[in-house]
Amino acid sequence: MNNYSKGLNVIIGENVTIGDNVSIGNNVIIYDGVQIGNNTMVQDNVVIGKQPARAKNSILPEVKKLPPTVIGNGVTIGTSSIIYANAQIADDVFVADLATVRERVTIGEKTIVGRGVAVENDCTVGSYCKLETNCYITAYSTIEDYVFIAPCVVTTNDNFMARSKERYEHFKGVTIKTGGRVGANATILPGKTIHEDGAVAAGSVVTKNVEKEAIVVGVPARELRKVPETQLLKNQ
Template sequence: MKETNIIAQNAKLDASCKIGYFNVFGENVVIGEGAVIGNNVTICPGTVIGKNVYIGNNCVIGKQPRLSKTSTIKNREPLQPLQLGDDCTIGENSVLYAGTTLGNNVFIGDLASVRERCKIGNYVVVGRGTAVENDTSIGDYTKIQTGVYITAYMNIEDHVFIAPMVTTTNDNFMGRTEKRFKYVKGAHIKKGSRVGGNSILLPGITLEEESFVAAGALVTKDVPAETLVMGVPARPARKVAEEELLPQE
């Protein structure tokens, strides 16, 4: 182990791990066999990292949140430590928060962040520079591309595709009135749905299974299953072609 690292005495690192320089590993950290940790990585106390995980340079893993004095979210520290499944890749300069779990074979791109109390399934891709806000769930095999903003309190199911630069929202009152707390909610994107680049989803809408949002659309209402919507505001244009639907299980 390189002398440039600061590692808590009760941290548990498998002997097969490869560790870079200038890292800080907190108390009760657990790192599984075959893990590769880059340089200048901070792994916060209690974080559990599975087998064959790659963590790039300059990452912060398992951070406890600190909120602004004007935040509408109540601070519920300390949260349970972050848990990373096996065979995950965490790109350079990414930040993952406590209270969140990642399944197996998750890919987090460079400069991405995943906030607290999120549940990320297996084989999920979170693209470069994408932000996943708190209290969001993402299902298995979902792909979220570069520069996407996933707002808090979203539910994204399995096999969803979200193209680059998509924006999602959760507050129709834009921070005004006490009434907003009752209704704050992100979109529910159901299995197999696809969201085109640079589109915007307004708060609380539902995209039913296998729906398709065209690039640049502004989605203000629920989208029916297997339906393509497009425009500003988005309106139904046609049914999704049968050849594009997911195979029946």
């Protein structure tokens, strides 16, 4: 451990690596083996490296112990956030208050994970993304770079809604490709893909894949028109 500061009631496990100029708030728990890079801020009541607990009737495979969490340089982890074991947070990521990042999640550099956001297990989130307040990223989803997800967006991965064993073979999260954008309160159904620069209007329900550079709107969402040239990622 190097030059860092910590508040009151901080618990640091064994074999934890903490870089230079790291600030750790009050009542923080850092579990065994966690790696934290330089110039990172960990605010009050944060938990890093938590091993997941499995419900008795969960469909997730039982895992005895996952590898430690890795936090990059220049990261901010907001008050009361929880970062699970085997998560990897790249440089300059901002995780706001009350967010949850589950196990086996990777988050690319300079991405913002907003207040109250939940990123479920086995997700990949790219670089320069914005996941805004209270959006929900379902398990087994892939979000590429420069994706914008507005507040209260819901993504889903179970077409069978917890009925019948058949569902075990069909779990699939959503895919949002580079430059995709999703408006507030939209719902994305399981396995659907929003292609590059696709845009989903607020309140829409996506039941089919969204084509590249298309704007979709409504319930169910249908293509309205193409994204204007001035709005395309390549022109920013």
